[in-house]
Amino acid sequence: MSVLVYIQTQDGKATKAGLEVASFAKNMNVGDVTALVPGTLSGDGGLGSVGVSKVLHFSEGVTDNAQLSKLTQAAAQSADASTIVFSGNNDGNSIAPRVAIAMNVGYVSGVTRLPEGKTFTRSVFSGKATAAVNVMSDVCVISITPNSYGIKSDTGEASVETFSADIGVQRIVLNGFTPTSSDGSVPLPEAERVVSAGRGLKGPENWGIVEDLARALGATTACSRPVGDMGWRPHHEHVGQTGLTIRPDLYIACGISGAIQHLAGVNQSKVIVVINTDPEAPFFKAADYGIIGDVFEVLPKLTEAIKSL
Amino acid sequence: MPPLYSYLCNSEKCVSDYQLLSMKLLVCISKAPDTTSRIAFTDGDKRFDESGVQFIVNPYDEWYALVRAIELVEAQGGSVTTITVGDATCDPIIRKALAIGASDAVRIDANPTDSSQVARLISNYANDKSYDIIFAGKEAIDYNSSAVPAMIAECMDLPYVALATSIDVDGDVSTLNCESTGGTNNVSVNGAFVLSATKGMSEQRIPNMRGIMSARTKPLTVVEASEVIATTEVSKFTLPPAKGDCVMVEADNAADLVRLLREEAKII
Ligand SMILES: Cc1cc2nc3c(=O)[nH]c(=O)nc-3n(C[C@H](O)[C@H](O)[C@H](O)COP(=O)(O)OP(=O)(O)OC[C@H]3O[C@@H](n4cnc5c(N)ncnc54)[C@H](O)[C@@H]3O)c2cc1C
Ligand SMILES: Nc1ncnc2c1ncn2[C@@H]1O[C@H](COP(=O)(O)O)[C@@H](O)[C@H]1O
Numbered sequence A: 001m002s003v004l005v006y007i008q009t010q011d012g013k014a015t016k017a018g019l020e021v022a023s024f025a026k027n028m029n030v031g032d033v034t035a036l037v038p039g040t041l042s043g044d045g046g047l048g049s050v051g052v053s054k055v056l057h058f059s060e061g062v063t064d065n066a067q068l069s070k071l072t073q074a075a076a077q078s079a080d081a082s083t084i085v086f087s088g089n090n091d092g093n094s095i096a097p098r099v100a101i102a103m104n105v106g107y108v109s110g111v112t113r114l115p116e117g118k119t120f121t122r123s124v125f126s127g128k129a130t131a132a133v134n135v136m137s138d139v140c141v142i143s144i145t146p147n148s149y150g151i152k153s154d155t156g157e158a159s160v161e162t163f164s165a166d167i168g169v170q171r172i173v174l175n176g177f178t179p180t181s182s183d184g185s186v187p188l189p190e191a192e193r194v195v196s197a198g199r200g201l202k203g204p205e206n207w208g209i210v211e212d213l214a215r216a217l218g219a220t221t222a223c224s225r226p227v228g229d230m231g232w233r234p235h236h237e238h239v240g241q242t243g244l245t246i247r248p249d250l251y252i253a254c255g256i257s258g259a260i261q262h263l264a265g266v267n268q269s270k271v272i273v274v275i276n277t278d279p280e281a282p283f284f285k286a287a288d289y290g291i292i293g294d295v296f297e298v299l300p301k302l303t304e305a306i307k308s309l
Numbered sequence B: 001m002p003p004l005y006s007y008l009c010n011s012e013k014c015v016s017d018y019q020l021l022s023m024k025l026l027v028c029i030s031k032a033p034d035t036t037s038r039i040a041f042t043d044g045d046k047r048f049d050e051s052g053v054q055f056i057v058n059p060y061d062e063w064y065a066l067v068r069a070i071e072l073v074e075a076q077g078g079s080v081t082t083i084t085v086g087d088a089t090c091d092p093i094i095r096k097a098l099a100i101g102a103s104d105a106v107r108i109d110a111n112p113t114d115s116s117q118v119a120r121l122i123s124n125y126a127n128d129k130s131y132d133i134i135f136a137g138k139e140a141i142d143y144n145s146s147a148v149p150a151m152i153a154e155c156m157d158l159p160y161v162a163l164a165t166s167i168d169v170d171g172d173v174s175t176l177n178c179e180s181t182g183g184t185n186n187v188s189v190n191g192a193f194v195l196s197a198t199k200g201m202s203e204q205r206i207p208n209m210r211g212i213m214s215a216r217t218k219p220l221t222v223v224e225a226s227e228v229i230a231t232t233e234v235s236k237f238t239l240p241p242a243k244g245d246c247v248m249v250e251a252d253n254a255a256d257l258v259r260l261l262r263e264e265a266k267i268i
Helices: A016-028 A065-079 A090-103 A208-217 A225-229 A260-266 A282-286 A295-307 B002-008 B059-076 B088-100 B115-126 B148-155 B209-215 B254-263
Strands: A002-006 A032-038 A054-058 A081-087 A106-116 A119-124 A129-135 A140-144 A159-162 A172-179 A193-197 A220-223 A250-254 A271-276 A289-292 B023-028 B031-033 B055-057 B078-086 B104-109 B133-137 B160-170 B173-180 B183-190 B193-197 B220-224 B232-238 B247-249
Touching: A002 A016, A002 A065, A002 A090, A016 A032, A016 A081, A016 A106, A016 A140, A032 A065, A054 A065, A065 A081, A065 A090, A065 B148, A065 B160, A081 A090, A090 A106, A090 A140, A090 B115, A090 B148, A090 B160, A090 B173, A106 A129, A106 B115, A106 B232, A193 A208, A208 A220, A208 A250, A208 A295, A220 A225, A260 A282, A271 A282, A271 A295, A271 B254, A289 B254, A295 B254, B023 B059, B023 B148, B031 B088, B055 B059, B055 B088, B059 B078, B059 B088, B059 B133, B059 B160, B059 B193, B078 B088, B078 B115, B088 B104, B088 B209, B088 B220, B104 B115, B115 B148, B133 B148, B148 B160, B148 B193, B160 B183, B247 B254
Parallel strands: A002 A032, A002 A081, A032 A054, A054 A159, A081 A140, A106 A140, A193 A220, A193 A250, A250 A271, A271 A289, A289 B247, B023 B078, B023 B133, B078 B104, B104 B220, B133 B193, B160 B193
Antiparallel strands: A106 A119, A119 A129, A129 B232, A172 B183, B031 B055, B160 B173, B173 B183
């Protein structure tokens, strides 16, 4: 028995999400970890260092999730996998359910911690509850909520094998890709630290103090929905019920009231800091640390304090 | 769909009857508890307690998938059918979808317990009906699985475009923008496919009086569920432990906060 992990690479190295998935698989302790890597790979992609023993490398770049599903099924068969693990990012979420249906096995998405046997824990109702889910089939497919488990280093090196499979025809044509985070920061779903701001910032011209704090912390910026809707910030920064759901280690909310729809996207953050002039702002109820104060005064001081660490 | 003609086709947009009937769209609609609902469980914490809960159309399904499908049909002709897997408690949200502008609705009478059941039931129904595009939302805001549309695509052997933020249809070719890890993909698909819709697709539409009146008489067909087996089951729901009190720091003492984050929370 083994665990198969689906790994994406960037410049030949496993992505952060990929290393997390491999760490999770290794620590499930149910067998050797085999990694399926489509696309470019250099060396073992850094996968040996998180406990992967074998890498199946499919050298062609594939973008159609139907083809990636076929590829995963072939790899699962070759590795005799009892569990197939994906990162619950956009790509993983579009391939994993297909694999589960094709193999006629159970699928659990958004897993947040190691299972007990075949019972997996996932977060439901936008973080307002968790569910323990039993998988009734022998084999199961799961996806892990990004940044919920972390990367645990291990020793060893992975062997790399070239893998080939019949993956059918490509039916979705990729015409182009436009990257969103042009500033080089970690994409929001994977970010460990996030500095987020709302209508309390008064206008887009004031975001300098938010960006300064984010830079000092090595954090990614986010915003509330009205800020995205008014065009103060790009749409992809919008977090909440109708935007992204994130789970960073640190979420700093500046001038955000903490409406329930906003909280739905961020309340699984490990530590929440709220800075707001209104002591009655509902966000304080969901916060670990709070400052009642004006963002225009507090943020620059906070940035300085961090820089002087 | 003759009754549709009168109110959808109010401009030069409609070229011919042939075109009016050309696009056949299916939109997957689920009911979801309003976000302000109290979350509680019953039946030994195995089931969501629906008593006193206000249900809404899942926002992704309504704001993005349904409204965009209606816009396409308004511009190019055709029909928008909604499909819901659920019991009669779903009917009010289905009527809302009809009021917003769907042509007709189908409800598969079942109480599904996992995503694969929903997907198989919808696929079994849709298989021989040659829909051009099957729309779904990014996720149902109750169980947050983001699984059903990809599963429908696999069941029906169709291409799947996830997290679409825009769609344009030109004859058989659809061109979409969709969110991908770290950016936006622009993709094209020829022929039938499944998509999940997210923010950007369209704006929310408030049903008008005429829509609400006509929704009462639009067809809502209830069909019996085919036999499908669940592959997972929830053994227990748990509410998170209550959050401890928020530690307040003086506004002029930012350094204190930084110290707490380092020494107490140990995250920086
Ligand atoms: C169905 C639905 C879905 C929604 N989805 C989302 C979603 O996904 N994400 C989301 O964010 N919202 C969402 N909303 C909107 C949500 O209800 C709130 O309206 C929104 O989050 C408020 O944004 P805000 O906190 O930036 O603005 P406001 O509510 O206006 O709050 C601004 C805050 O800034 C504080 N402030 C003002 N000046 C200062 C200052 N100088 N220094 C410090 N603090 C200051 C104020 O005290 C106030 O608390 C949704 C709403 C609905 C109905
Ligand atoms: N019971 C259901 N009936 C119809 N469509 C559904 C149902 N459940 C989920 N869907 C569709 O699938 C999408 C994703 O749901 P989920 O995979 O449950 O997060 C939703 O936004 C709906 O469009």
